[in-house]
Amino acid sequence: MQRQQSGGRSRAVIFLVGSVLLAFMAAAIVFSVISRSQKQIKEAQKPKETIAVVVAVRDLYMGLPIAPEDVVVRYLIPEMVMRDETFADLETVLGRTPRERILANEAVREERLASANAGVGLNAIVTPGKRAMTVATDTETAVAGLLQAGNFVDVIVTIKPEDPAAVGAKYVAETILQDIKVLAVGSSLGGNAAKEAESKDSKGKKSESASRKLKPSITVELAPEEAEKLALAQSRGEIHVVLRSDIDILQIDSQGVITTDKLIGFDPKEVVDPSPIKRRSGPAPVAVSPKAEVISGGQKVEVSFGADGTTDETTNGK
DSSP states (O other): OHHHHHHHHHHHHHHHHHHHHHHHHHHHHHHHHHHHHHHHHHHHHSOOOOEEEEEESSOBOTTSOOOGGGEEEEEEOGGGOOTTTBOSOGGGTTTOOBSSOBOTTOBOBGGGBOOTTSOSSHHHHSOTTOEEEEEEOOTTTTGGGTOBTTOEEEEEEEEOOSOHHHHTSSOEEEEEEEEEEEEEETTBSSSBHHHHHTOBOTTSSBOHHHHHHTSOEEEEEEOHHHHHHHHHHHHHEEEEEEEEOTTOOOOOOOOOOEEHHHHTTOOGGGOOOOSOOOOOOOOOOOOOOOEEEEEETTEEEEEEEOTTSOEEEEETTO
16 A cells, blocks of 8 residues: 555655646746847837938929028938938028929939039039020910920920922921920929919009019020021911920931921922923924725725815726
C-alpha cells in the first residue's frame, strides 16, 4: 500500500511541475506580445519627421512680387516635398517675382520664380533671349476678352499683297506665328482681364475704364525675328489671335497663303476656256465623184458621175 501511494505522489508532482512550466511559457508569450504591441503603439504615437516649406496662401500671378501676406511656412512630411526646389524661409521668397502662376496651397518652387536680380514687373518674366511685344486687339480678335496671362496663342494676319495680280487675290490670310506665350492682357500681368472689365461703379453701371478694358491689347513673348515679322504684319494688315491649349505644343504645317478663291474652294486653273475650238488650217478638201462598177461576162465597166450630171465610163481600165 505504501508503494502505490508513493507512485501516485510522484505522478502528481510531475503533473504539477509540468503545469507550472506551461504557465511560465504562456506568461512569457503573453508578455512578449504585450511588449511588442506597446512598442508599436509608441512608434505610432511618435511624431513624424517634417520639414518647413514655404506655401502660397492664395493664387500668385506672374510679374507681381510676392508679399508677406501671400505666403506662409507649413510643415510637411519629406515624401511630399522636393527639398532641392522648395524654400524653408519666408525671407528667401519675399520680393521675388513668379514667372508662372502659383496656385493656392502650392509649394513655392525655385523653377517658378524669376531670378532674384531680375527685378519686378514685366521685365522680370521675359525669358532671356526673347522680347515682350504688345499687340493691339479688340474683343473679337482677343477671343472675346477671355485671354489670360500665361495662355498660348497663334497669330493670323489678313493682309493685302504687294502684287495682287501675282497672287490672284486682293487680300490673303496666313498663320505667321504659333505657340506664342501671352505675358499680359491689357495692363494686367495676372488674373482675368474679363473679370476686371466687368467691375461696376457705385451706381451699378460699368465704368468708363471697364468699357475700355473690354477691348484689351495683349503682350506676347517673342524671339527677335518673330517680333520683326509681327511688327510688319501689324503695320500692313489686320492681326487675329487664336487661343490654343496649354498642353498643345505641336507645330502645324501651314497650308500656305489663303486667298478668297481658296477659302471657298474655287480654283481658277480648273475653269474651262469658253472660246471656240480652233481648227488646224490647210488646203480645202477635194470633192470625190461617186462611182459605180458594172461587170458583164468578162468585161468590167466603171462609171463615174460628175457634179453636173455627166458620166464617164472606163472599160477594163481604158
